[in-house]
Amino acid sequence: MLSLRLTSFTHLLSPPSSAAIARRSRAILRRRHHLRQRPLAASFSAQSATAETQDRVNNSKNRVPEQVITPRSQDFNAWYLDVIANAELADYGPVRGTMVIRPYGYAIWEAIQEYLNVKFKETGHSNMYFPQFIPYSFIEKEASHVEGFSPELALVTIGGGKELEEKLVVRPTSETIVNHMFTQWIHSYRDLPLLINQWANVTRWEMRTKPFVRTLEFLWQEGHTAHATPEEAEDEAIQMIDIYTRFAYEQAAIPVITGRKSKVETFAGACKTYTIEAMMGDKKALQAGTSHNLGQNFSRAFGTQFTDENGVREHIWQTSWAISTRFVGGIIMTHGDDAGLMLPPKIAPIQVVIVPIWKKDDEKAAVLNAALTVKDVLQKSGIRVKLDDSDQRTPGWKFNFWEMKGVPLRIEIGPRDVASGSVVISRRDIPGKQGKVFGISMEPSNLEAYVKDKLDEIQSSLLERAIAFRDSNIVDVSTYSDLKAAISEGKWARGPWSASDEDELKVKEETGATIRCFPFEQPQGIKTCLMTGNPAEEVAIFAKSY
């Protein structure tokens, strides 16, 4: 029984044993099997290992890791789940729809946190923590909020062995409890603006789940701010979506399209929702971060008022904004390829892997010694580097393994390199010989500069490639039939839109696509609504989405 369980786990940076690879391929098959029949099965039973699985297991010892990953072009969803399993990013929790974030996946989340946490503080926000249990009555106070969230709530009804008088909501988001506290803290204009953020877990009882992208519980940051004027709230909402946009482009190399949501797609309780929309490798859109101008919706519901400079009582103006572990899914689905994960250097837990190569025992010491020196040099200059000196695996196996894990650069050191005082460097983003450069001098200042330069190049190159992919898959449309054609080809459609909510819902029903946003960047010139032929002020982007 036990030997049929899931993939091996040693340490964030250790390659698994061959038995682990065998188990992994089994596990992947079993998972896929489960996913097709009942998504995110609550438990994995040995019975689900079919005869076909057993065959694959028996054959898998000789395989290199990438062979257990379904080709991306063949089945994008299967590829995605295979990458998550093989690169040890996450695993399924015992409760349907929950996810265990494993060290390598969590390290990507930590990189996201580190960057954003600094930006939030630089822009005057303080971290704090609100309780996750919210009285049910709070959720009911804001009409559209309760409508949006009540189908997704997890409710605590028993505490300390007793039925509770009022059931408690496990936070799906914190606007209500935040407003309850703001009402106690805010009195006069001198108390504003109030700018806070929390890093927390949230729970939404989703029926169709997918690791990172949509899970029953996920991790996020949620910013909440209170202002004296609607202009300040609007500026804040824009400032934060700008920070998310810069993060996406500069750190994650994801060329999101930033814009405003349609009324239909606006957050439950917001006046305006700004969003960053990313195009995944299958051309579906991923909403990767949102910033809401909440207006006075929550302050009116909760009576959150302040005395302005003229002594008049006014309701505060608010924003909220969030990025979640979903972003990790966005990184996987933007950059990954058939070989597995491909990580932008700035957020890669390991930026450089060193693979020492020796055949004879008398070569080993010199090679390992040189590898260690190179590791030290790079580590000291702030590069996140891993030396894979295990002797249980061949260099070829290691190459494939670390490519599958998405490490941006690989340094190879063999006896001839030691003799010539140089190394071989391979880029993850350029496969085969084209991405390989021989004879880079080991001399510390040279090597450090070369590696940093290459990491920058890879970072830019991933972004450029993603921009090209995005732009080649957005079609400008001027009629509904153009739109339908573009969507049916799996592309994004961009066209002028001033039609009704009903028309928007009709598009969704007939094509499966929704308005992802009215992008901030708008084409010049006169626009005519693709649906009605009426004048339109803006183009909208339509796409199928996660």
Add this chain to the structure above:
Amino acid sequence: MLSLRLTSFTHLLSPPSSAAIARRSRAILRRRHHLRQRPLAASFSAQSATAETQDRVNNSKNRVPEQVITPRSQDFNAWYLDVIANAELADYGPVRGTMVIRPYGYAIWEAIQEYLNVKFKETGHSNMYFPQFIPYSFIEKEASHVEGFSPELALVTIGGGKELEEKLVVRPTSETIVNHMFTQWIHSYRDLPLLINQWANVTRWEMRTKPFVRTLEFLWQEGHTAHATPEEAEDEAIQMIDIYTRFAYEQAAIPVITGRKSKVETFAGACKTYTIEAMMGDKKALQAGTSHNLGQNFSRAFGTQFTDENGVREHIWQTSWAISTRFVGGIIMTHGDDAGLMLPPKIAPIQVVIVPIWKKDDEKAAVLNAALTVKDVLQKSGIRVKLDDSDQRTPGWKFNFWEMKGVPLRIEIGPRDVASGSVVISRRDIPGKQGKVFGISMEPSNLEAYVKDKLDEIQSSLLERAIAFRDSNIVDVSTYSDLKAAISEGKWARGPWSASDEDELKVKEETGATIRCFPFEQPQGIKTCLMTGNPAEEVAIFAKSY
């Protein structure tokens, strides 16, 4: 109604308005009122403001901040709650027993996190994240674990509008779900040791709550490790309690006593529990961190096995260890005094506050200019510094306010200081003129060195003072009547112990004290059990505790 609500909130570093101070004193009284009648009231109603409260409110405008804090010697608990409210460390959540951690309190928690997170990684642990919902059946698998935790569970019974088939436990701790996953990840000795940690919220349905010390939901880190041998697990448990001990001494200036829990006090599911026990200002003990050697208790319950080097299947050996937001309560209750909070420099969110002093308008520019220069100098050298340049408050008011917030050092700059190119520096830990030094040169390298030196001195001095306090309040006892006498004086009793669990429970019943630990540091010589007169191998420490 609204004007009777709780204390003002502007920003982590801004002093509140006079109205806020007035509201604060009201709020504190009302809270205390609530706390005595029903701890941590679910909501604060205007009705609870008594006539006495109203009087105090009316008088409070002329008061300086420390006067609204109950003297520590008069009522330690009231003092503690006053400090938390006045220093804006935390507030009550809407659900009984929950706490909102406010920015200033959260910043202390972040300082704890930053230190420990580095130490955990240095010792080979990786962060990850487990779901917080645990199937109820998991909790039942380990017999003593279910006995220990089932009275305190919060249960989710409804998800997405439907009654769940199996109720879900909101994690009180994660040993069960961790073992469920370990069983899938661990196969052979090559997968060991497995060393992980998570930063998370946990829920325990406590009946008697107190901010930071015991709340229904709290934040913590929980480490979980798996090993191939009992010796390795024991070494790990000891290594982690050592890290906690060093943190307590070196960062928090809390001279904890480290030792082993008695069987009665051992964690539900552990073989051995190691603990750091801190003496609070009222001489009660606070268990400030624990590290458990879990043996094979959970691996047997969950069937977590590995194949050893000889091909034999064995159950893994485990540890778990945790420090929580309770530690913030420990810092408050160790160092605080009648003037409020007193923070050790290493974990103080603000290490130095600069208070500029001017009377005439023509002095203001020069003073502020000098203050800004000093701020820049200190900030650049990595010191956490705040310039309080508001002109709504007098310097005297500011002195009291920042003392109440526990800022270790204050720099005063007036016109005469500007003229002489010097500043006045006051220590938070030495009240009045004794802690004040005049004529410290503003010259950058001199000032930076002086301030760093003083911060180190304060850090050491807080620790020394706490050690002296601790040692003068531990009584060596050799008989049960000695023990009773020491406990009735509010002290800790240390004496040889080899008596039964029943005797231990008898001591608890008769004196209110429990065995806090068998300290690692043991006196030499022959020992005789204080209760039975039988030979004893160790002394135990008895105390009343939080």
